[in-house]
Amino acid sequence: MLTIRDLHASVERRPILKGLNLTVNLGEVHAIMGPNGAGKSTLAAILTGRDGYEVTQGEILYEGRNLLDMSPEERSHAGIFLAFQYPVEIPGVSMVQFLRAALNAHRAAKGLEPLDTAELMALLREKAALLKLDASFLTRAVNEGFSGGERKRAEIFQMAVLNPKLVVMDETDSGLDIDALRIVADAVNTLRSPERSFIIITHYHRILQYIQPDVVHILMDGRIVRSGGADLALELEKSGYESLLNPA
């Protein structure tokens, strides 16, 4: 469903990605691991269409379409979802207002009528129950005053509501204690399906103890330097990035 070919990208003219190749098939869970500065977050930003990143070479095909021609909202409508590393606070917009606008934009893109309030609330409550979340946060402003763990859970909740086909998780595990991490991982496992793919971007092996990836890639200096099965992450955890790549 997603094919990245020879992707080169720069931020403020500084090359970050230097020929990245990646293929993700429907239903697969890919983990992309790498040290700081390897280009992990740049990859997430480019996949979702954030400003300030310049693709200088290569292409990204998503379900046969040129992803780079699509606006961030079109990518969302086409089923791409980014779980943010740092979800921003949106004071003055409640989670319900936010998701109403998002869902109805998705529906409009598919030529469907907007949901009425009863349908919307039923859907939101159903997804909250599925993820074992307390529905009280629906009336709070988006992420405002949320703890780190709450923010990440709110991201997963939004994912459940928008029902994407490709989820990009940008260091969702960062800043989470072990309990919060487990809750987030359980939620992701609940949403895992043959109809949905995940790209889990992470610095640490920790989250992969709870979410079993199909493929693990190691990203260093803008390129994927090694790919393997779930045990690659374990190996990495034991030996570190440097020794894994330069065995004595």
Added chain:
Amino acid sequence: MGRSTPSPLRDRALSWMEAGDLSHLFTEQVLKEDWKYTPMDLLRQRWDYVPFEYGQPFGVAGDSLSDPRESLDERNPAIQSFPEPLSPWEALLAGAAHQRHFMLADGEPIGVALRNPGAFAAQLFTAIVPESAVGEVWFSLEGEGLSLVRWHLHVQRGGRLRFYYPSPRDSGESYRYLILTAYVEEDATIETYELHAATAWMRSEMRIQLGGQRASAHLHGATQVTEGAFADTAIRVEHRAPHTESNQLFKSLVEAGGRRAFQGRIFVSRAAQKTNAYQSHKALLTAPSAVSYSRPQLEIFADDVRCTHGVTTGFLQGDMLFYLQARGIPEEKARSMLHRAFLAEVVEKVPHAALRTWAEEYFTLPKV
């Protein structure tokens, strides 16, 4: 209005009025610091005087509002103790023809709705909240022309006054100048809520004196400054007694070509130890041609006080916009959601549910 004492300013102002020449109003102000950002040229034209018309009280509170009874006469000490006019504008209101005085009854909100027929109209109101009473004033102003309105509010010991000033949208050319002065006694509270989409020119001047211990003032304003409009707020909160508290929470959404000025002063006298004062004005500019001047000022003569202020002016954060877009919300819709949400922080503070709902619609906040 201290009519027994001579006032050269008042005499001059009244003579201009009689002569039908208000041009001095626009020149005598120019040197004053708190008019620094106020474009007087917009007002400089010949204005004929016309009395205000009284309309139906503001919609959302309509049925619950009492028709104000003029239950005070000029011998009341609250009126006799009026300060001398500080400006020719205030002096103009010294003529008895432009004055109405109300004694509020506990738990009985009053509503005053003025309509300017399209010339120069001026009016002064006094409202007194008796001891330990809860008073509410709903004031609204419509119509074109130049409107000058002063409210003098006096909240007696232990009383509470809420002053609502919502402005229905006006398509025409209207120039509105509200002067709100208040004296707040011991253990008394005043709250004000201004909700506006700015008209061609509007200025709100508020001077609040916290005269008794533990008196407090909570001033709120949400203003949308649309294209070509000008909105100006000049506040002076005076803490004159110990343990007094004040809050100013103002937010302004300034659109292309709109101009906003905000000057908020907190004055703490030597006697006003343990004062707690806060002031905030945040302006969100939606286009490079939007302008906002903010000037927070603190004048503190007591040494054991807490006074803080915060002023921000800026554009929408790209992070917020991207967050909404990444969830599929089209850019234009996302911007408009964030703009309205910006004002919501003030709107949420409105204690009257129907007015809050009105304001959400008014600023077209997305419905829950």
